Amino acid sequence: HDLGIEIHPNANLRVLPNISAFVGSDSVGVMLASQLHRGDDIRLAIDIGTNGEIMLGNKDRILASSTAAGPAFEGIHIRHGMRASAGAIESVHIIDGKVRLGVIGGGVPVGICGSGIVDAISEMLKEHLIDETGRMAVPSFSLFKDGHKDIAITQKDVREIQVAKGAIQAGIEILKKELGIKTESISEILLAGAFGNYIKKESALRLGLIPSMGLERVRSIGNAAFVGSKMALCSKDAIRESIEIAGNTEQIELSGRPDFQEEFANAMLFPVVNSDIMVAKV
Numbered sequence: 001h002d003l004g005i006e007i008h009p010n011a012n013l014r015v016l017p018n019i020s021a022f023v024g025s026d027s028v029g030v031m032l033a034s035q036l037h038r039g040d041d042i043r044l045a046i047d048i049g050t051n052g053e054i055m056l057g058n059k060d061r062i063l064a065s066s067t068a069a070g071p072a073f074e075g076i077h078i079r080h081g082m083r084a085s086a087g088a089i090e091s092v093h094i095i096d097g098k099v100r101l102g103v104i105g106g107g108v109p110v111g112i113c114g115s116g117i118v119d120a121i122s123e124m125l126k127e128h129l130i131d132e133t134g135r136m137a138v139p140s141f142s143l144f145k146d147g148h149k150d151i152a153i154t155q156k157d158v159r160e161i162q163v164a165k166g167a168i169q170a171g172i173e174i175l176k177k178e179l180g181i182k183t184e185s186i187s188e189i190l191l192a193g194a195f196g197n198y199i200k201k202e203s204a205l206r207l208g209l210i211p212s213m214g215l216e217r218v219r220s221i222g223n224a225a226f227v228g229s230k231m232a233l234c235s236k237d238a239i240r241e242s243i244e245i246a247g248n249t250e251q252i253e254l255s256g257r258p259d260f261q262e263e264f265a266n267a268m269l270f271p272v273v274n275s276d277i278m279v280a281k282v
Helices: 025-034 114-126 155-179 193-198 201-207 224-234 236-248 260-267
Strands: 042-047 052-057 062-067 088-095 098-103 140-146 149-154 186-192 218-222 249-251 272-274 277-279
Touching: 025 042, 025 052, 025 062, 025 186, 025 218, 025 224, 025 236, 025 249, 042 155, 042 193, 042 224, 052 155, 062 155, 088 114, 088 140, 098 140, 114 140, 114 149, 114 155, 114 193, 114 201, 149 155, 155 260, 186 193, 186 224, 193 218, 201 218, 218 224, 224 236, 236 249
Parallel strands: 042 186, 062 249, 186 218
Antiparallel strands: 042 052, 052 062, 088 098, 140 149, 272 277
16 A cells, blocks of 8 residues: 555565666566576576666676666657557568568557667668668668658667667676676577567677577567566565575676776677678677
8 A cells, every 4th residue: 555556455565676776676587587597507688678787697606787778779769769559660671672561550650669670770781771880871761651751760760779789788798708708608698578579689689789699599588577576476485586696696887897988889889791691890
């Protein structure tokens, strides 16, 4: 009642622990659901939202950090951006110079959501309509026209995505450095959150949002924070496990590191695209 939640008066309320002031209980939920803290294999989990929360490690050691990815992946600050709801463009393909769109709920698009923006920029990179610096070859790229309505990708949209993906990519590089590993040591990448569930793995790789590796080693795990919360609600063992996870996870602060700005500047670049082969420029 005090929290304004309409539930049974005898219902239990359990709150997952935070790792720190900057890495919250949603990260604990992701690790609980994915069992990132168990096993010998080093795995990377990314929960993409307004903050990109990154977790890297195995049973021996887990590092976590939060990056200010900004709301671009949720369609905010994008010219025709919107949430992933009916009428949003969620996927984009350019085939033989023609744009093919996937629209949530079908019908006429009214805007574009995060997965659609990432898809569009990925396809534009493939078609060399955007170079590795993010510069567009045209002032804007139209995805859909209908009378006075023109849903397009602009240069500002590309820059917004560059900043968001750059923050996440730089965070990953810092955690790899702290753990003393290279990408080859990561057995699997887990994409969590609503955005992570809908984004195409190929597009995430082409943008450099995630480290370059085989697609079979990249897996979407849906709303893992919610799944972890349900586990803790239904099991006392799970809530104890979540407390252990929070206590054993090392939070890595990015903003105070002298190497973060350099990593971020490098991460702003897109990988060089050579046909369908992606070669990291930096």
